[in-house]
Every structure is written in structure tokens, then in C-alpha cells.
Amino acid sequence: MLLLALDTSTSAASVALWDDEAQLASSHVVDAQAHGEILAPGIRAAFAEAGRSPAELTHVVTGVGPGPFTGLRVGIVTARTLAHVRGLTALGLSGLDALAHRAWTSGTRERVLVATDARRNEVYWSVYDLDADGIYPLASPQVARAADLPEDVRTLPSVGRGGLLYPEDLPNRLVVCEDALDVDAGDLADLARRRIAAGEDLLPAEPLYLRRPDAVPSTSVKSVLHR
CATH class of the missing domain: 3.30.420.40 (ATPase, nucleotide binding domain)
Incomplete structure (x- = not known):
């Protein structure tokens, strides 16, 4: 097993790379406004630190929230893209x-x-x-x-x-x-590998939103203003 876990559901952009038994590498940067800028370099750094290649991936897991709309989408879209390239199905877990x-x-x-x-x-x-x-x-x-x-x-x-x-x-x-303020991809990865080993199903890589988005289609603006 070579499992890549990503999470952007909280203030951190977090990456972890695990094999069957232990964490091989990780990146965890707290910046709620820069998930898109931080995540990809963190993934590259994790593979470099572990001396492994994305071609070896067997599982890609992403945190599905709950979380803010913009940040949450960064991790999920990245996980789906990486999984698609490798011919895998991105899997999800709650943060x-x-x-x-x-x-x-x-x-x-x-x-x-x-x-x-x-x-x-x-x-x-x-x-x-x-x-x-x-x-x-x-x-x-x-x-x-x-x-x-x-x-x-x-x-x-x-x-x-x-x-x-x-x-x-x-x-x-x-x-x-007390130091566990945001979701750490290492915890996500460890939980995922335990559930996979136990034959349990993980969630689909679909965002768990608990609010409606702030933005509304332009065709709905008039009706919103007159509610």
C-alpha cells in the first residue's frame, strides 16, 4: 500500500504519505487563505521526502469536511485529479x-x-x-x-x-x-488505512457542506432581495 491523504477542510493544508504500517512523509501548513498555493508543493515535498513516486500510489484519500466551500474544494479536486491520473477512485473521510x-x-x-x-x-x-x-x-x-x-x-x-x-x-x-486544532492528514491516513484493512467502506470524495453557499446565481438575486 502507498496511501496519499489530503485535507483542506480546516485552516491547514495538510498532506501525508503512508505505507501499510507507518507515515513516510508529511506536510502541514496553517494558512486558511492559501490552500490552493500550499497543497501542491506539499504533495511534491512529501513524495520527495519519502523517495517515492506518484506512480506507486494505491489509494488517494481526502477529507470531505465539513468545511468552508472554497478551502474544502481544493483538497477534493486535487485528490480526484490525482486518483484519475492513476486510474484510482478517490476516497473520502470526515475531518x-x-x-x-x-x-x-x-x-x-x-x-x-x-x-x-x-x-x-x-x-x-x-x-x-x-x-x-x-x-x-x-x-x-x-x-x-x-x-x-x-x-x-x-x-x-x-x-x-x-x-x-x-x-x-x-x-x-x-x-x-491541545495541539490538535486542525485536521492533520496523518490522522486521516491512519484512520483510512485501518478501515481499508478491516474491509470497511470509505466515503465518496464528495464535499460535506452544512451550509448553502453565499454566492447565488444572478437569476436568483432578485428573488433573494425580495424575500
Whole structure:
């Protein structure tokens, strides 16, 4: 196996290259405004660091969000293009799953909240149970103001940038994951390879949007203005 994982669903443009057992190389740059400029050089650097070639790829996995429209599309389109060139099918995973997996590999075995920056003073969030066997989502990803999450959810140990941005509303940041602010492609890749090895299906490489786009077709402007 040679698995390339990409993620641009959060503030980082993240790349990881894995074989069957371990990470071979990675690139992780935090810049929410420059995913398009950062991702391709990061991919080239990862292959160079590992001394491997894109011709050897067996799997291409991308984070499918939830995330902002523009950033999320960068990683998904890149993954689809690379997979197509290699005659592969790009596969997807939730970035929230990847952050929950990070907590799990750090030794956490309890219920956690994963909350990432959704901008507009909101978070993308879900709740997971973590036990000896892995991570188990208890709800579909949602978007809301941190203060509007149910009280029993807001007080859970949290993973992701949400707890850093809204400490009054999400006060219990998970200590072992305080540096896990954005999705890391290494976590995405490790979770993907485990699921592939277990014979589990991954998601299609389709973006998980939890909001309608800000832009609307010109033919709809009049109706929007008069709502």
C-alpha cells in the first residue's frame, strides 16, 4: 500500500504519505487563505521526502469536511485529479472523524466533542464515543454557535479549534490533544488505512457542506432581495 491523504477542510493544508504500517512523509501548513498555493508543493515535498513516486500510489484519500466551500474544494479536486491520473477512485473521510481518531491514538477512552472552526462565530461539531476498539460517532456533523450546543455537549472534553476559539462555551479542552486544532492528514491516513484493512467502506470524495453557499446565481438575486 502507498496511501496519499489530503485535507483542506480546516485552516491547514495538510498532506501525508503512508505505507501499510507507518507515515513516510508529511506536510502541514496553517494558512486558511492559501490552500490552493500550499497543497501542491506539499504533495511534491512529501513524495520527495519519502523517495517515492506518484506512480506507486494505491489509494488517494481526502477529507470531505465539513468545511468552508472554497478551502474544502481544493483538497477534493486535487485528490480526484490525482486518483484519475492513476486510474484510482478517490476516497473520502470526515475531518471530524480524523480529529476523533487523533484523540483515540493519544489514549483517550471516553466521550468527546469534536468542534472545528466554521467561521461566522460557529463551529462544525459532532460527538464520539472512544473505546478500546475505536471511535463511534453519536450524531451526524452539525453547524451551530458554540453557545447553542446542548449543555451536556459543551462540557465534554473537546478536540479541535472550537475550544480554543470559544473557551467560555467549550471550556474543557482535551489536554492530550491541545495541539490538535486542525485536521492533520496523518490522522486521516491512519484512520483510512485501518478501515481499508478491516474491509470497511470509505466515503465518496464528495464535499460535506452544512451550509448553502453565499454566492447565488444572478437569476436568483432578485428573488433573494425580495424575500
